[in-house]
Amino acid sequence: MILSEGIAGQEAQIIALFEATFAASEGASEGAVIGDLVRGLLSKTPSEDIYVFTAHDTPHDTAHDKDRLIGGAIFSRLVYAEDPRSVFILSPMAVASPRQGQGVGQALLRHALTKLRDAGVDVAITYGDPAFYGKIGFEPLDPERVAAPLPLSMPIGWIGQSLTETPLVALTGACSCVEALNDPSIW
Template sequence: MDFSVKRDGAEEQIVDLFTATFTASEGADEGDLIGSLVSNLLGNTPQNDIYVFTAVDEGEMIGGAIFSRLTYADDPRSVFILSPMAVATDRHGQGIGQALLKYALAVLRDNGVDVAITYGDPAFYGKVGFLPLDEDTAAAPLPLSFPEGWIGQSLTDEPLIPLKGNCTCVAALNEPAIW
């Protein structure tokens, strides 16, 4: 299995992976929503505001994790949010998601990212170091429908201290239906 942090020429495969995975787990409407989100992220997010990580096994795209920039108005730290992430349905339970996330977090750390945040299952993401956040520690860019899923971690040797100021996300994530 190969992990990479590039996407050139693989955009269609990436969108297809996310659409199929979310359709299988959440239904066609969610699959379409997430597929459109991924297409929008890949096509409209400035290069310095996005990291696209993939897992490929024997030429098949089996995992993807997209991190995009969060900006806190009064905080100089570099913050990225994981949204969305997918592992091919027939490959669940094989450790691919955790391995992909460990790779991604190491690359982010090596590239000077200070904080990683996500909005998902604390039990799953807790296995790779994500901890619960509250709005005083890290404001979300939009209202959260599932506040328990707001989790993050410091990627530096320092503990995560509260992020200062209002939060904004990239345009593709600035959609209430996602939150």
């Protein structure tokens, strides 16, 4: 397996991976919603506000003769109006259905968090299942102290971690996200 950063002309494959993975796990309409979300993130987000990390199987791993995309994790910038720290949110993330439950997701996220830390990102946040993300260091956040950009339908999924030695206790000020995430239906 190869873990990489960047899109490198793979927009269509990345969108297709997210659409197929969420269609398989949550139904066709959710697959379409997440596919559109990823299309929007990749096309509308300024390059300094987004990181895309991917996992590929190589011919060595499979019977195929080309690398195959098996995982993706998209981070985009959150801005806290009165806080100078660099904050990114992971949303969404997917591992291809036949490769789930084999450690790909955890390996991809560990790689991503190391790269973000090296790039000077202070805080990583996500909005998802604490049972999975807790394995990679995400802990519950108090929305009163770390605001979300839009109202949360499942506050239990609001989780994050510091990438520095300073504990993540609070981020000050109102929170805003990139345009593609600024949609109440996905929160």
